[in-house]
Amino acid sequence: MHLAYPAVLSALLFCTGLYGVLARRNAILVLMSVELMLNAVNLNLVAFDVWLSKAARDTLHSGQALTLFTITIAAAEIGIGLAIVLAVHRNRGTADIDRLRDTAEGHGPDGDDDGDAAAAAKKAEASA
Amino acid sequence: MTPTATAVSVAHATASRGFLSPSGVEVAFVLVGLVTFGAALVSVTTRQLVHAALWLVVALGGLAIEYLLLTAEFIAWVQVLIYVGSVVVLLLFGLMLTKAPIGRSPDADSGNRWAALAVAVAAAAALVWVVVDAFRTTWIDFGGAAAGSTKATGASLFQNWVLPFEALSVLLLAALVGAIVLSRKAKAETNAPPVSRSVNSRTVPGGSPSVPDSRNHPIEGTGREAAQQEGAR
Numbered sequence: 054m055h056l057a058y059p060a061v062l063s064a065l066l067f068c069t070g071l072y073g074v075l076a077r078r079n080a081i082l083v084l085m086s087v088e089l090m091l092n093a094v095n096l097n098l099v100a101f102d103v104w105l106s107k108a109a110r111d112t113l114h115s116g117q118a119l120t121l122f123t124i125t126i127a128a129a130e131i132g133i134g135l136a137i138v139l140a141v142h143r144n145r146g147t148a149d150i151d152r153l154r155d156t157a158e159g160h161g162p163d164g165d166d167d168g169d170a171a172a173a174a175k176k177a178e179a180s181a
Numbered sequence: 182m183t184p185t186a187t188a189v190s191v192a193h194a195t196a197s198r199g200f201l202s203p204s205g206v207e208v209a210f211v212l213v214g215l216v217t218f219g220a221a222l223v224s225v226t227t228r229q230l231v232h233a234a235l236w237l238v239v240a241l242g243g244l245a246i247e248y249l250l251l252t253a254e255f256i257a258w259v260q261v262l263i264y265v266g267s268v269v270v271l272l273l274f275g276l277m278l279t280k281a282p283i284g285r286s287p288d289a290d291s292g293n294r295w296a297a298l299a300v301a302v303a304a305a306a307a308l309v310w311v312v313v314d315a316f317r318t319t320w321i322d323f324g325g326a327a328a329g330s331t332k333a334t335g336a337s338l339f340q341n342w343v344l345p346f347e348a349l350s351v352l353l354l355a356a357l358v359g360a361i362v363l364s365r366k367a368k369a370e371t372n373a374p375p376v377s378r379s380v381n382s383r384t385v386p387g388g389s390p391s392v393p394d395s396r397n398h399p400i401e402g403t404g405r406e407a408a409q410q411e412g413a414r
Contacts, residue, residue, distance in 0.1 A: 067308070082233055086225055100321070114341075
């Protein structure tokens with residue numbers, strides 16, 4: 054198999070995930086796009102590991118080991134990320150990352166959020 | 182990768198294969214790749230949030246088939262188990278718990294989607310150009326034993342990668358504890374009523390401190406379930 058096929062597919066999937074991360078508003082959809090990017094990297098790792106295990110003399114199968122590690126870390130990341138998103142949604146009532154502007158610079162207080170400081174403090178202690 | 186091996190590979194490739202005569206594996210790879218890429222595109226552009234998660238299943242399943250075509254069968258089944266089995270279920274639980282709208286939601290994309298599209302298209306063009314230019318004369322040889330069989334993967338994993346493997350189990354334990362701690366409610370100041378409790382109308386605000394209310398949070402169970410699936414792997 055031509056090595057360019059999996060490489061091109063993984064590049065396209067990565068850029069699809071990049072678009073999703075930049076363009077989506079809901080935090081869970083952003084997490085989905087992050088999963089797409091991680092999967093693109095996994096496809097690259099597997100393809101190059103298969104190529105190297107045939108082309109080189111002896112390899113450590115590092116590509117496949119790293120793929121397993123990436124899948125595991127992605128599962129841990131999605132668990133922690135969803136817990137954080139649910140905590141934010143429980144405290145703020147929204148999961149839209151456009152409206153979570155507590156740490157944004159260059160803008161005044163948004164004013165539409167009553168108890169902003171208290172909610173931010175509660176969010177901080179909930180995530181601590 | 183030694184230069185001699187590269188030279189041998191290149192000579193072998195140019196001697197025996199042509200770019201315009203694809204093999205059956207290549208045709209299958211391209212077809213499944215088109216399905217995967219299309220599903221990924223629909224998943225990041227659809228305005229129905231639950232449909233995005235379901236299209237993500239198609240994309241991840243297509244990637245599992247690509248792993249099988251690349252003879253990495255253990256990775257393929259791990260992909261099916263972990264991603265399709267638990268990660269997408271976790272995402273669907275997350276969409277359900279954040280009360281995502283069922284139908285079309287007009288504000289699924291933020292205002293900077295055209296800038297995001299420009300960035301993504303530019304990155305895709307640059308990456309595809311570089312990758313095709315770099316690996317134009319490189320071929321994967323599928324002869325011999327499968328590179329990613331369970332035997333080969335397990336041998337390398339437990340001979341050369343034991344220490345990262347064990348460190349990863351500690352990381353999973355930390356993620357499990359962290360998910361539980363994050364998703365349970367703070368118990369110390371229950372006499373102070375919470376500020377904005379617009380969700381979770383099932384829980385009674387300001388209840389007595391002796392009542393454990395951790396049973397009201399299914400994310401705790403789902404996090405534990407995902408970690409258990411990870412551990413079982």
